[in-house]
Amino acid sequence: MSGKRILLIVGGGIAAYKALELVRELRRAGIGTTAVLTKAGKQFVTPLSLGALTEQPVYEDLFDLKDETEMGHIQLSRQADLVVVCPATANLLSRMAAGGASDLAATLLLATDKPVLAVPAMNVRMWQHAATRRNVAQLRADGVTVMEPDEGEMACGEFGPGRLPEVPAIVAKICGLLSPGAKPLAGKRALVTAGPTHEPIDPVRYIANRSSGKQGFAIAAALAAQGADVTLVAGPVNLPTPAGVKRVDVETAREMAGAIDAALPADVAVMVAAVADWRTADAATAKMKKGAGGPPALALVENPDILATVSAAGARRPKLVIGFAAETDSIVDHANTKLAKKGCDWIVANDVSGEVMGGDANRIHLITASGVEDWPELPKGEVAAKLAARIAEALG
Template sequence: MEQKRILLVIGGGIAAYKSLELIRELGRRGIASRCIVTKAGQEFVTPLSVSALSGDKAYTELFDLDEEAEMGHIQLSRSADLVVVCPATADLMAKANAGLANDLASTMLLATDKPVLMVPAMNVRMWQHAATIRNVAQLRADGVTVMEPDEGAMACGEFGPGRLPEIGAIVAEIETQLNGQGQGALSGVHALITAGPTREPLDPVRYLSNHSSGRQGYAIAAALAAQGADVTLVSGPVALAPPRGVTLVKIETARQMLKACEDALPADVFISVAAVADWRPARAATKKLKIKATDAEAPAMELAENPDILKTLSNKRKNRPRLVIGFAAETHDVEDYARAKLARKGCDWIVANDVSGDVMGGAENEVVLITHDQSERWPRMGKEEVATRLARKIAAELGGDDGGIKLAAE
């Protein structure tokens, strides 16, 4: 199979240093990078470091006779399968939208006939400025894929949307672009995933829930889609944008989640990542509950057990997914509890993780993949990398001995 190649434009911003990690991670996946480093980008990374990691010359100047004789900006713009701008600064996106061509990067973007992926990173006020909003909207209308930046603390000390997305998420999007939707190792596979928390109402104002951010489930959905799977993501309330190419079904309660999963069957693989509330109030009040100031005791609450979604789908006689994977979030004796859960639920794999630290809502995870006959401990890594590893395991499992995917529908 011919090696995939991207043309990476490294813009000028503090996030430019992460482009080096991106080049390395793509290389691990067999994706080659040829790089353009803008003049502003060279303030943060050197062409030498880029060249050393990519194994190719780093291009910097439009008016360079040697570079024009060797490659030429027109040929350079068409030499890759995908053009990636990372970080995509407000300036680079403005130039691309206006069709300006006053340096190598902007000229290449104007001349290319290949798909373009832009990965923004900038100050929150720049990202939310009316000019940037207009530029992003027009670029998308013109067919450019512009990822949503992450939200969080920035080097400038402000907080909000504008951070470069996690490297794992960028890699997954690049793989999706290179493979094409519906192509890849999991082409033809229907993957059903649950993510996030459920909310069980006490009354119209209050509810029972948990701390799940949904990040691991959303990362798995993105990784499977990048491998060509047809992904249905059943999600509780989270503050995350759905991955590109994924069918999102929003729910609130555990009972709604179960119905959405059953409606989505048949599926070839089911991954139960959601942190589903085990219990719900037996009777939700139709009006806000009031507590009298004179009451000496807290009001009693009768609870009812929620459906066990993982166990229900694991034990289906009809339309049981070929591969059923559960998650076990534990604070101690992680592997013992997870193996017991594997037997109790009737699923095929359990991904166990210790949530006693900053895993819930954090960017990293440390897991143990448990099957009926072995345990495989993975080192602590980003949740996107966990998702990528799991997607590869799933592709290998469904592939069988002959390497071809065997689908549940067959």
């Protein structure tokens, strides 16, 4: 992607803050960015922050005298390899479909002779409204690429399609448009596990680990964006299935082990799930009641060691097996021990003594045969994109 440039038009809406993360990831991919900030977008991100990340002037006003003396809006519309509207609000999509030219963003979109990608983000009712559906259909008929939004909880509290797609998915779409067919993991099969397992004690109680599943789902999305055929074995979590990913839902460790065995062989396995180490020997068939004798004694037995089993799968063993180690102390030491004990190729270790579980950021240590890489704290989507890039490099 080195030498490629995009013109990024940042619309209004709470999702505008993710434009900053998008610029960072594009820079990592070698893609330069020039930003145009709409009046509404300026309510959520500042020209200073966008300019610092793009290392370019940020454009806002159609009637900047110096630029317009040089017909700056025409130059801006032609200099990039791709125009990206992110987030593309309902209002922006409407103006694009109608061919309006009331501000700099709309004028650039009307004047450009380059491909255009729109990345929608809006309330679920606005996305599903007949007017928005007509606008999207018109834009696609006009040759604009419009991504489908993700499904999930909105900032307004409602649930459904309308969320901005995850940044790794946007980056992958941009890379695909800039260099069609450039999918480093095309033809590769990936297996990812995510979330906790629930081990029943009785019909209403269970043993579990604290896990939101966010990191595993982000990794599955990043691998799919790189072209891999991804199977995601997910414990009980309430997260939308990433685009292009085959999802298998399970509850217990034994169910997860069975689903993994059915998904093999694969080229890479990324074992992110927080699998419960133990289960009750015999789960009660009825709710256990309090009694005068105190709490009942629970007989525990070990669950299958999924990571060790995959690492020792013989001819069905993935070429690259990656385990995760959630630790509260001596992070690297415990991870090195786990790497040797489980027989996997890499361990991704992270400190979960703070607020990592359920959060949106992670600080990890990547342990391989070559040593330890300490990564800075990053959003989980960026961790996923970086790990997917390393996986693509390792698989060649």
